[in-house]
Structure formats: C-alpha cells, structure tokens
Amino acid sequence: MTTPTRPSLDDPSLTIPVEHAGIFEPIPLARTERQREFYDLRDGEMLLNMGPQHPSTHGVLRVVLKISGEQVVDLDPVLGYLHRGVEKIAENSDFHHIISQLDPLEYVASLFCEWSPVMSFEKLLDVQVPRRAEYIRVLTGELNRIASHMLFMGWYALDLGGITPILWSFAERDEIVEILAAITGAKLLFNYFRIGGVNGDLNHEFMSRLGDWMSRAGAQLEAGMGLLNENEIFVRRARGLGVLDRETALRMCATGPNLRASGVPFDIRRAHPYSVYPELEFEIPTRREGDSLARYLLRMDEVRQSLRIIDQCLHQMPDGPVMARLPRLLRPRPGRAYSAVEGPRGQYSCYAISDGTDQPFRLRIHDPSFLHLQLVGLLMPGNLIADTMAIMASLDPVMGGVDK
Amino acid sequence: MDRAFRALIERTFGDDLTGPVRQRHDETEMRIRPGDVPQVMRTLHDDPRLRFEYLGDLAGVDTGTDFQVVYHLWSVVTPDWLRVVADGIPRDQPRIPSITFLWKGAEWMEREAYDMFGLVFEGNRDLRRIYLPDEFVSFPLRKDFHLPDDASRSPGGGVRPMEDAATPADAAETTVRRTARAR
Amino acid sequence: MALTERSARNPDLPVPATTADDALVEAIVVPNVLWRPEDPAAYGGGALEDDPRLEMRHYDESGEGRRDDARWGGLDIVPTKADYVLDLIRMNSLWPLLSGLACCAIEMMSTATSRHDIDRWGMFPFRASPRQADVLIVAGTLTTKMAEPLVRLWAEMPEPKWCVAMGDCTCSGGRYKRSYSTVQGIDRVLPVDVYVPGCPPRPEGLIYGMMKLQQLVKERRGHWPERAIGPTVPDQV
Numbered sequence: 131m132t133t134p135t136r137p138s139l140d141d142p143s144l145t146i147p148v149e150h151a152g153i154f155e156p157i158p159l160a161r162t163e164r165q166r167e168f169y170d171l172r173d174g175e176m177l178l179n180m181g182p183q184h185p186s187t188h189g190v191l192r193v194v195l196k197i198s199g200e201q202v203v204d205l206d207p208v209l210g211y212l213h214r215g216v217e218k219i220a221e222n223s224d225f226h227h228i229i230s231q232l233d234p235l236e237y238v239a240s241l242f243c244e245w246s247p248v249m250s251f252e253k254l255l256d257v258q259v260p261r262r263a264e265y266i267r268v269l270t271g272e273l274n275r276i277a278s279h280m281l282f283m284g285w286y287a288l289d290l291g292g293i294t295p296i297l298w299s300f301a302e303r304d305e306i307v308e309i310l311a312a313i314t315g316a317k318l319l320f321n322y323f324r325i326g327g328v329n330g331d332l333n334h335e336f337m338s339r340l341g342d343w344m345s346r347a348g349a350q351l352e353a354g355m356g357l358l359n360e361n362e363i364f365v366r367r368a369r370g371l372g373v374l375d376r377e378t379a380l381r382m383c384a385t386g387p388n389l390r391a392s393g394v395p396f397d398i399r400r401a402h403p404y405s406v407y408p409e410l411e412f413e414i415p416t417r418r419e420g421d422s423l424a425r426y427l428l429r430m431d432e433v434r435q436s437l438r439i440i441d442q443c444l445h446q447m448p449d450g451p452v453m454a455r456l457p458r459l460l461r462p463r464p465g466r467a468y469s470a471v472e473g474p475r476g477q478y479s480c481y482a483i484s485d486g487t488d489q490p491f492r493l494r495i496h497d498p499s500f501l502h503l504q505l506v507g508l509l510m511p512g513n514l515i516a517d518t519m520a521i522m523a524s525l526d527p528v529m530g531g532v533d534k
Numbered sequence: 535m536d537r538a539f540r541a542l543i544e545r546t547f548g549d550d551l552t553g554p555v556r557q558r559h560d561e562t563e564m565r566i567r568p569g570d571v572p573q574v575m576r577t578l579h580d581d582p583r584l585r586f587e588y589l590g591d592l593a594g595v596d597t598g599t600d601f602q603v604v605y606h607l608w609s610v611v612t613p614d615w616l617r618v619v620a621d622g623i624p625r626d627q628p629r630i631p632s633i634t635f636l637w638k639g640a641e642w643m644e645r646e647a648y649d650m651f652g653l654v655f656e657g658n659r660d661l662r663r664i665y666l667p668d669e670f671v672s673f674p675l676r677k678d679f680h681l682p683d684d685a686s687r688s689p690g691g692g693v694r695p696m697e698d699a700a701t702p703a704d705a706a707e708t709t710v711r712r713t714a715r716a717r
Numbered sequence: 718m719a720l721t722e723r724s725a726r727n728p729d730l731p732v733p734a735t736t737a738d739d740a741l742v743e744a745i746v747v748p749n750v751l752w753r754p755e756d757p758a759a760y761g762g763g764a765l766e767d768d769p770r771l772e773m774r775h776y777d778e779s780g781e782g783r784r785d786d787a788r789w790g791g792l793d794i795v796p797t798k799a800d801y802v803l804d805l806i807r808m809n810s811l812w813p814l815l816s817g818l819a820c821c822a823i824e825m826m827s828t829a830t831s832r833h834d835i836d837r838w839g840m841f842p843f844r845a846s847p848r849q850a851d852v853l854i855v856a857g858t859l860t861t862k863m864a865e866p867l868v869r870l871w872a873e874m875p876e877p878k879w880c881v882a883m884g885d886c887t888c889s890g891g892r893y894k895r896s897y898s899t900v901q902g903i904d905r906v907l908p909v910d911v912y913v914p915g916c917p918p919r920p921e922g923l924i925y926g927m928m929k930l931q932q933l934v935k936e937r938r939g940h941w942p943e944r945a946i947g948p949t950v951p952d953q954v
Contacts, residue, residue, distance in 0.1 A: 161662050162659060162660045162661055162662050163659040163660065164659045164660035165660065165662065181866060182863060182866050183814075183815070183816055183847075183866060183867075183870055184845070185815055185845040189817070189818070189819065189822070190818050190819075190857075190863055209664055209665060210663075210664060210665040210666060210667070210860075210862050211818075211860060211862050211863040211866070212818060212819055212857070212858065212860060212863070213665035213666065213860055213862065213898050214858050214860060214893050214896050214898065214899050215674060215893070215896035215897050215898050215899070216896075217650070217675060218674055218675055218679075218896070218897065219893070219895055219896055221675075222895070230892075231892060234819060234820045234858075234892075237819065237820035237823060238823060253558075253559045281823075296826075296830065297830050297831050298831075300826060300827060300830035300831060300832070301830065301831045301832055303827075304827055304830075304831075304832040304833075305832075317824070317827075317917070317919065318820055318823055318824060318917050319820060319916060319917065380587050380588065381636075381637055381638050381639060382637075382638055382639035383588075383589050383590075383637055383639030383640065383643075384639070396588070401608070401610075402560070402608065402613065402615070465558065466561075466563070466617070467558075467559070467561070468561055468590075468591070468606055468615055468617060470590060470615070477590060479590060479591055479606070481591060481593050481604065481606065483595065492593075492595050492596070494591070494593040494595075494604075496590065496591040496593070500642060500643075500646075501639050501642065501643075503642075504638070504639055504641065504642050529819070530819050530820060533665060533860075534665070665898075666862070666898065667861065667862045674897055674898075679897075
C-alpha cells in the first residue's frame with residue numbers, strides 16, 4: 131500500500147502570497163501617520179508579534195512590539211479578534227433581551243455589564259426601582275467585584291510567573307461565584323438584573339452560603355493577598371513599573387483603579403452616586419505612586435472596602451418587592467439616557483437612545499478596558515519584554531469588553 | 535438636574551448652541567455644530583468655572599438621515615453629566631474635527647466611531663479600523679447595513695422592519711426605514 | 718400571524734405544511750431569492766475553500782485532507798495491542814492548547830484549577846505552543862478576524878490532535894447567530910470531535926466532554942478516515 135503524500139508546509143507552491151498574508155505580513159501598508167511612525171524601523175530594531183494566541187494577553191489581543199534587543203521601543207496593539215457585533219445585535223433586540231446579550235462583554239464582572247444599561251433603560255422609562263432591589267444589586271455587585279479582583283490578582287501573578295496565587299484566587303472566585311449561582315442561577319454570565327429590579331429575591335441557599343463565606347472571608351482573602359503583598363520578587367518587579375502620572379491618566383481617559391492609583395480620587399460611586407451608595411459607608415482607596423504595585427495594592431484595598439459594603443447591605447437590607455411592575459412590551463418615550471457605574475475596571479457606562487419602539491435605536495456601551503489598552507502603548511516603551519505583560523496585567527483588561 | 539448649570543452653559547456658549555439645553559434626570563444636554571467641537575471642548579476643559587476634565591464617552595450615532603457624535607463629560611462643578619451632541623454631520627461627507635488634542639484617550643474611541651460608522655475625525659493621527667479586519671468595506675452600525683439575518687430568509691420572516699429581506703432592494707434610494715424621531 | 722403577513726406580501730414564498738406531531742421535521746430552508754448582496758461573496762456566499770487565507774484549501778484540493786490516515790499509523794483496519802497501549806497513553810495525557818478566546822476561557826481556567834481539577838485526568842499542562850499540544854479546546858466566540866489565526870494554530874498542531882468545541886458560540890454560533898463578524902460554529906472551519914454546549918458550560922460539563930473525548934480516543938472512534946474537514950453544515954443554513 132502506497133502511503134499517500136501529504137502536502138508539506140515547506141512546499142514552495144503553498145507559500146501564501148504576501149498580499150494575503152494577513153497578520154504575517156512583515157511590514158504592513160502604513161495607512162496612518164502613527165502607523166508610518168511605528169513601522170519606520172531604525173537600526174537594530176525589530177518587530178515581534180505577540181499574537182492573538184498568547185498565554186498572557188488576557189484574551190485575544192495582538193500586540194506588535196518594536197524591540198531593540200530586549201527593550202521595547204514602541205508597540206501597536208491590534209484589537210478586534212473578539213468583536214462580536216453586540217451593539218448591532220442590541221439594536222435588533224427588545225429592551226429585555228438586551229440585558230442577557232450584554233453579559234459577555236466584561237464577562238468577569240458581568241453584573242456591572244448589566245447594571246449600567248438597566249439604569250439607562252430605567253431612566254428612559256422613568257421607572258423607580260424598589261429599595262430592596264437596589265440593596266440586592268449592590269450586594270451582588272460587590273460580590274462580583276471581589277471575585278473580579280481576585281482573578282486580577284491571580285492573573286497578575288501568573289503573568290509574573292507565579293503559579294500558586296492563581297490557584298488560590300480561582301478557588302476563592304469559584305466559591306464566591308457559587309454563592310452568586312445560588313441566587314442568579316449561573317456562574318459567569320449572570321443575567322440577573324432586570325429593568326426595574328432583579329430577577330428573584332434572596333433565598334435560603336444564598337444566605338447560608340454567604341453567611342458561611344463572610345465569617346471566614348476576611349481571613350481567607352488576607353491570606354491570599356499575603357502571598358503577594360510581601361513577596362520580594364513580586365514587589366521588586368512591580369514597584370516603579372509603568373508609572374502613570376495624574377495628568378496623563380486624565381488625558382488618556384483612564385478610569386477606576388488605574389486612575390485612583392495615580393492620585394485622582396474619582397470613584398463614580400461617590401462622584402456621581404447611583405443606587406443606594408449614598409447610604410453606605412465606605413472609603414475610596416487612592417494611591418499616589420501610579421506604578422503597578424500601587425494598582426495592585428489599590429485593588430486589594432477595594433476588596434476590603436467591598437467586604438465592608440456587603441456587611442452593611444446585609445444589615446440594612448429593607449423589606450419589599452424586588453422588581454417594579456412593568457409591562458412586558460416596553461415602549462419608552464423617544465429620548466436619550468446615559469448612566470455610568472463603577473465597575474471593577476473602571477467606568478462602565480451605557481448610552482441608550484430610544485425612538486418610541488420596543489427596540490432601542492442605539493445602544494452604546496463604553497468599556498474601561500478599551501481605554502486602558504491605550505495606556506499600554508504609553509507605559510511600555512523603555513521596559514523589557516517580560517515587563518510588558520506585567521504592565522498589561524496591572525491595568526487589568528478584559529478583551530470581551532475591549533472588543534465588544 | 536442642575537438649573538444653575540443650565541444657565542451657565544447658556545451664558546457661556548450662547549450662539550454656539552444649535553438647540554435648547556435639555557435636562558432630564560441627571561443629565562444636561564447641549565447641541566452644537568460639528569465644526570465648533572474643538573473650541574467648545576477647549577472652553578469646557580479650560581474654563582475655571584466649568585472644568586470638564588473628565589471625558590466619559592465618545593459615541594457615534596446614525597440617526598437615519600445623518601450622523602451625530604455624542605460626548606459625555608464630567609466635572610467637579612456640577613452633579614450632572616454633560617452631554618455634548620455634535621449634530622447634523624452629513625451622510626455623504628462625514629467629517630468632524632478630532633478632540634485628541636485635548637484627550638489623547640479619545641483616539642481609540644474615534645477609531646471605533648470610524649470603524650462602525652465611517653465618521654472621519656480630522657486630526658486623529660491614527661484613523662484606521664480597530665475592530666474589523668482591514669479588508670472590511672462597509673460600516674456595520676450604519677442604519678443601512680443590514681444584519682445577515684437568518685430570520686430574514688426564513689418563513690418566520692421577522693416582523694421587524696430591520697429584518698425584512700425586501701428592504702435592501704430599495705436601500706439604494708432611501709437609506710433607512712427607521713424614523714429619526716430620536717433626534 | 719407573522720407567517721400569513723409575510724406570505725401575503727410575498728406570494729411566491731413556500732408555507733410549510735402542518736405535519737403530525739411525531740413526524741421528523743425537515744429544516745425549512747428557503748433560498749434567498751428576494752435579494753442579492755452586491756458582492757456575491759458576502760454573507761458566506763463565496764465558498765470557504767476559495768478563501769486564500771485558510772490552508773485547508775490545499776487539503777481539500779487533493780482530497781487528502783479529508784482522509785485521516787496518519788493517525789493510527791496507516792493500519793486502520795486491525796488495531797494491535799501496541800495501538801491499544803498507545804491509545805491508553807494518549808487518552809490519559811491529553812495536553813490542551815491554551816486557546817481561550819472569551820468567557821468560556823474563564824470556565825476552562827476554572828476547570829483547570831483547584832476546585833474542578835482536570836489534572837486528575839492528566840490535562841493540567843495547558844501548553845502555550847501548538848507544537849506541544851494534543852487537544853485544541855476552542856473556548857469562546859470565534860470571530861472572522863480570529864478564524865485565520867485559529868486555523869493556523871490547528872494546522873501547526875502535530876497529529877494526533879483532537880478538537881473540542883466548548884460553549885454555544887463554538888458549537889453553532891450561539892447567541893451571536895445574527896452577528897456580522899462571528900463564525901457560526903467552528904465546525905465550519907475545523908473538524909470537531911466533541912461539542913460541549915452551554916453558555917458557558919459548567920466545569921463539570923467540560924469535564925464530561927473531556928471524558929467523552931478520552932472514550933473516543935480509546936475506542937478509536939470519531940476520526941474515521943472519510944470524515945470531512947471543513948464546513949459540514951448545509952450551504953443554506
């Protein structure tokens with residue numbers, strides 16, 4: 131039996147012609163000023179592609195690095211490998227359907243992805259959300275924030291080479307997310323918030339799991355953070371890396387922990403309060419150094435503040451309905467509404483335009499990670515390739531939200 | 535809803551406003567011409583009574599007949615969000631000045647508006663597609679780009695005008711069927 | 718009611734006849750005669766094999782890509798004891814490739830970490846390089862921009878290799894069925910062995926899928942020689 135010949139990848143007749151090479155073009159056609167500037171290679175510089183599949187790009191992000199030896203001189207992030215056309219789908223969906231469609235944007239913190247559009251729709255419809263529902267929203271939102279920050283810690287350590295913290299943080303996150311699954315029904319894409327409230331009251335399983343976890347949460351989280359807080363390798367690698375100063379952070383429209391680590395105490399929960407945050411007592415951690423270590427420590431501070439908020443929510447939870455009475459066919463008056471929430475990564479906002487039908491005319495989602503990836507191009511030059519991923523991880527991007 | 539703030543905006547910008555300053559819930563909205571965007575933004579950013587140093591969002595909107603670019607800004611001076619709508623960008627010449635000179639972070643948001651609508655931001659140093667592959671020729675979020683919808687080819691048909699397969703045949707003349715009542 | 722409205726407007730559309738409750742219902746596939754896009758290759762009209770960016774065209778032209786002969790050493794009729802032992806070895810150390818694209822990647826990571834530990838089945842090392850991986854677990858939505866790199870990864874993986882479609886988006890397009898930039902199911906571009914539905918599938922679901930894959934490997938099912946690689950869905954769907 132003759133073995134049939136299989137095409138070999140070295141066969142010259144199979145060479146992909148350059149104009150179809152796509153991402154494998156050595157130097158693509160420079161269409162803009164910035165591209166011309168980037169692809170102008172000086173002596174000793176080379177282009178290195180950290181492709182869409184990479185262990186530490188937090189999803190499908192392609193970064194073209196211009197390196198001179200081991201040092202990164204410039205970089206060009208290429209997005210869009212996860213662009214799913216959610217805004218267009220949203221224009222063709224009902225107001226109710228959209229909420230579940232918008233979950234996978236920032237999939238790690240999907241309750242915040244639902245919160246902001248739901249607030250916009252409530253403004254369009256002039257719906258008053260019951261107080262119990264607001265408290266439940268804050269409670270579940272803060273739980274989701276802790277889970278997200280735990281994942282941040284794990285990924286940051288993983289990008290720097292530590293394997294233990296990610297196992298610990300995933301164990302933490304799985305536990306928190308099982309608590310949320312008891313009330314929402316899902317582990318990752320919760321689909322829990324509804325226009326006018328939430329999809330179901332607290333139940334026994336949720337309360338027992340939450341109580342159980344809260345009794346040991348403080349110590350457990352501190353133990354997890356303790357792996358890294360005083361770890362010499364981690365601190366020496368992260369300190370002074372990727373310093374973002376106040377003025378640059380504002381000009382680059384950074385939000386959330388990245389902005390607060392640069393000295394701007396801007397937190398939407400306090401600057402432009404929504405829901406029941408005015409009634410809750412918590413601080414806004416702010417740091418002035420602006421380096422990666424500050425961003426990490428700030429998020430850990432936020433975890434502690436979130437625990438405080440959850441505690442207050444449990445004590446102050448009022449009775450009442452969890453959902454406003456709304457018709458199933460929602461036709462808001464023509465108008466526009468914008469609302470922003472403070473997600474774990476920054477300002478997550480939604481601009482909704484209604485034209486009187488039961489589908490929104492335009493739904494625009496603003497995601498914080500999108501702007502933070504611009505920071506990467508500013509902070510990385512001058513550092514070594516290994517620090518590249520450290521800086522990107524400290525900015526905590528989630529590609530689902532970046533690419534929509 | 536900050537009434538004093540509305541008066542301040544009307545005093546400061548007077549002639550540049552193309553419509554009344556509207557307020558609803560916690561938002562204040564002002565409309566300007568696309569050509570006035572750089573100076574209005576600079577005034578909002580630099581004026582010590584306004585101090586809008588925080589750009590929240592930059593969005594493109596296709597109203598069906600023409601385009602809009604909508605900016606959302608925040609300041610310590612007022613508890614409202616300020617929405618600046620640059621209205622009336624013509625469909626055949628969708629050009630608007632860029633605000634990257636003030637907020638460098640707007641560069642990618644303008645790239646996204648270009649990618650989705652075809653809005654050309656003059657002054658943006660890096661105006662190329664950001665989400666879609668470079669070979670993509672159309673601009674998806676325009677109202678005359680119809681989704682490749684299974685529903686439009688099934689007997690279910692889709693009762694909504696956007697899904698109606700018959701629409702694109704006359705899409706050349708009148709671009710959209712959704713009304714621009716949201717203006 | 719929508720049916721009659723539409724049929725009233727377009728009389729040459731077929732209306733499906735009513736069938737008995739337990740009869741097998743054929744897919745209603747209506748050819749698109751009402752409208753043609755300007756570009757005949759748009760909306761999947763152009764054949765996938767003509768796309769110069771997918772290397773699968775080379776396999777399809779010679780017909781050899783559709784024959785799975787390298788997998789079991791060419792002797793695909795009578796498995797020997799050595800083959801059995803090799804299958805046992807392979808099934809107990811399936812090393813996945815880190816190809817988490819979107820939300821399902823988080824659940825894949827959750828499967829890999831302490832709580833639902835797939836190191837119990839030998840799948841802990843998630844290799845970063847396709848040259849060292851056995852299984853491509855596609856976790857997350859595949860967009861048209863990412864299709865080319867993913868197929869390239871698949872092509873770079875050495876035989877024997879298997880593919881697991883994790884999540885609704887990879888099985889069929891899922892919630893993004895109506896999107897302009899996603900691939901409606903990865904079986905349009907890759908040969909899939911195991912489909913794990915869910916949005917996202919629970920880690921237990923992925924573990925079940927991986928155990929099914931192990932069963933496939935052991936029983937030498939799945940990659941039979943004539944199985945096609947490439948789009949296996951009907952054209953009009």
